[in-house]
Amino acid sequence: QVQLEESGPGLVKPSETLSLTCSVSGGSISSYYWSWIRQAPGKALEWIGFVYYSGGHNYNPSLKSRVTMSVDTSKNQVSLKLSSVTAADTAVYYCASQSWSRSYRMYYFDYWGQGSLVTVSS
Amino acid sequence: DIQMTQSPSSLSASVGDRVTISCRASQSFSINLNWYQQKPGKAPELLIYAASSLQSGVPLRFSGSGSGTEFTLTISSLQPEDFATYFCQQTYSYPWTFGQGTKVEIK
Numbered sequence: 001q002v003q004l005e006e007s008g009p010g011l012v013k014p015s016e017t018l019s020l021t022c023s024v025s026g027g028s029i030s031s032y033y034w035s036w037i038r039q040a041p042g043k044a045l046e047w048i049g050f051v052y053y054s055g056g057h058n059y060n061p062s063l064k065s066r067v068t069m070s071v072d073t074s075k076n077q078v079s080l081k082l083s084s085v086t087a088a089d090t091a092v093y094y095c096a097s098q099s100w101s102r103s104y105r106m107y108y109f110d111y112w113g114q115g116s117l118v119t120v121s122s
Numbered sequence: 123d124i125q126m127t128q129s130p131s132s133l134s135a136s137v138g139d140r141v142t143i144s145c146r147a148s149q150s151f152s153i154n155l156n157w158y159q160q161k162p163g164k165a166p167e168l169l170i171y172a173a174s175s176l177q178s179g180v181p182l183r184f185s186g187s188g189s190g191t192e193f194t195l196t197i198s199s200l201q202p203e204d205f206a207t208y209f210c211q212q213t214y215s216y217p218w219t220f221g222q223g224t225k226v227e228i229k
Contacts, residue, residue: 043222044209044221044222044223045209045220045223047211047217047219047220058216060216060217061217062217094165094166101171101172101175103172104153104171104172104175106153106154106171106172106214107213107218108168108171109156109158109168110168110177112165112166113165114164114165115165
C-alpha cells in the first residue's frame with residue numbers, strides 16, 4: 001500500500017516561497033500521477049495541480065503563475081513550490097496519488113498523506 | 123470552473139439512521155464524480171469513485187448514485203465511525219473541484 005508523508009517548513013513569510021516535499025513509500029513513484037491539494041482553515045479542499053514523473057503536469061489556473069511541481073525518482077519524492085505567498089495561502093497541504101480508472105476513464109485520489117500545515121505570517 | 127454544491131452543509135443523525143448527501147454540479151458530465159470522507163485532523167479517504175463504484179475496503183453501507191448534475195452519497199445505516207465530513211469532487215474538467223463538504227454529526 002502506498003504511503004505518503006508531507007514535510008516542510010510550518011511557517012513561511014509573506015512574499016517568500018513555500019516548499020513542501022512528499023515522500024512516497026510502498027509503491028513506484030512512476031506508477032502514479034501526483035496531486036497536491038490544500039485546505040485553508042474552515043474551507044473546502046482546493047486542487048492545486050498534478051505532476052507525473054516524466055515532468056508532465058497540469059496546474060490550477062488560479063495558482064498556475066506561482067506553482068511548480070516536480071518528481072525526484074531517485075529519492076521517491078514529489079515536491080511543491082508556491083511563490084509569492086500571502087496569508088491566503090495558509091492551509092494544510094496534502095499530496096495524493098492519482099489513479100486512472102480504465103473502465104470509467106477518469107481519475108480519483110486513492111492515497112493521501114496526513115497533510116502539512118503551512119502558516120504564512122511575518 | 124465547475125462549481126460543486128453539497129447539501130446539506132451539516133446534518134445531525136443517530137446511529138442506525140439512513141443518511142443521504144447531495145452534490146450538484148454547475149455543468150453536466152457523466153460519472154466523473156468521487157466521494158471522500160474526512161475525520162478531524164486526518165487526511166481524506168476515498169469512498170466512491172465514478173459516482174457509484176465502491177473503493178476497495180469501504181463498507182457496503184456506503185453507496186453512490188447519479189450522473190449529469192445530480193449525485194448522491196448514501197449511508198444505509200450510520201455507524202459511530204461514520205461521523206465525519208464528506209466531500210464530493212469532479213474530475214471531469216480542469217481545474218478539478220470539490221464541494222464545500224457535509225459534516226455529519228451525532229444527534
